[in-house]
Amino acid sequence: CCCGRELFSWRLHSDIISTVEFNYSGDLLATGDKGGRVVIFQREQENKSRPHSRGEYNVYSTFQSHEPEFDYLKSLEIEEKINKIRWLPQQNAAHFLLSTNDKTIKLWKISERDKRAEGYNLKDEDGRLRDPFRITALRVPILKPMDLMVEASPRRIFANAHTYHINSISVNSDHETYLSADDLRINLWHLEITDRSFNIVDIKPANMEELTEVITAAEFHPHQCNVFVYSSSKGTIRLCDMRSSALCDRHSKFFEEPEDPSSRSFFSEIISSISDVKFSHSGRYMMTRDYLSVKVWDLNMESRPVETHQVHEYLRSKLCSLYENDCIFDKFECCWNGSDSAIMTGSYNNFFRMFDRDTRRDVTLEASRESSKPRASLKPRKVCTGGKRKKDEISVDSLDFNKKILHTAWHPADNVIAVAATNNLYIFQDKIN
């Protein structure tokens, strides 16, 4: 699954892409950007007359999800940047997704219209009202096919429930509720009810001077609707069970890898901060991403992860400059493939890493137009850490830290991946032999 990747397509967005998410079937791919826009791509169906277009993702719908707002109390701007998009499972012909910025979550309905009624009685074809005295006969309007139009409309707006900045949303497996998490609190919403939500986690201390950690990500379990996890800036994960109490401040499970006290440094806590947490599709495992590694945890074992994969260990000797240019605070995401046999996460220099859990092989690939030609296999990349740099290797010092791949997504069933590199969206897929 790691080999034979080829570039399928890339698209230039007008703004920096801030989130990427496939829907449950993988036929739709949603991206959100810094300008508050959402672009949805749809996979083309198999077409025998054009075999090469199989599986191409083309623009399906574009809409402005969030606008910049002004917080009157704090005299600050509320950014329109889309932090997260999460799809709802499809229940009818329309598609629904949740998109959120720092403060407001919106439920969007995306529906198709391919028919138009013609032959109205009270108005003519341009829409002008007909003079009622001129109407001498009644006719039944006929539905005629029209060119497909995709419309997006906001169905619910969930606002004013977060004092701090929303970092995660997660749809529950009950398909009725979802959670939203900010730095200190997690709220539970019902998809139908916008004027109230339940607070289920509150880690704000009575005295803010005692604040030691913040919530960095949260997700519902894929099958157990009463279970969710949240990660912290101190590298810990708490699993909570909503059956135990209404307020889940006391966790059911606490996952933390013991740290060697002799290796502690100024950077230890910062690089242990978890930037993303994702359950496996099976629900048996969860994966966390910290600054330098990806860890797989067995939910049955809290003492330490079962797997640790180094993403870019060579950065450990660059932590000083990464702190100075703020890159040490970059929040990378991670994702599973459909069968949970592989995981993927991004790095710098437009590199992204894939780890095969079964074969224990990993590969570094690059998402850039210079290095990818359509239908040509991606060449694995290597970063040279030592003195002697081999041909085709890149030295750590020539990595471009402005080219960061923070957001990646994997198709729920096929070997198709979407990689966001600043304002470019790349879609890669396994070579068809």
Next chain:
Amino acid sequence: MSQKQEEENPAEETGEEKQDTQEKEGLLPERAEEAKLKAKYPSLGQKPGGSDFLMKRLQKGVWGIVSYPLSLEPKGVLGMKSVEQKYFDSGDYNMAKAKMKNKQLPSAGPDKNLVTGDHIPTPQDLPQRKSSLVTSKLAG
């Protein structure tokens, strides 16, 4: 793998102890980086995860722009630092937004530069709200 060097004589001279810690730092890249940082910014505090640090992060909201105060000098070019700009009130905010729009659209009309309070606005004067980009599959 770091080797823990046992200090054989706890009453040893500080000079030799210093050499000891320097050797330890050399073995751990993280510690070497920490030493580098502290050499550049001697006033740096010990714990980066303190409540001051986190509280600033909560206010600014973006993890990337909150770093432990290094110096009074502005950040380097590579930093993703976004300037958190406070506005006096909503009028100040709208003026700043209008100025930004002015810079992006040099052909904008003259009424965009009106000072608030000079005249009573009419619907035609108000800046247009960005319309939703609902496009049909045929567009573009």
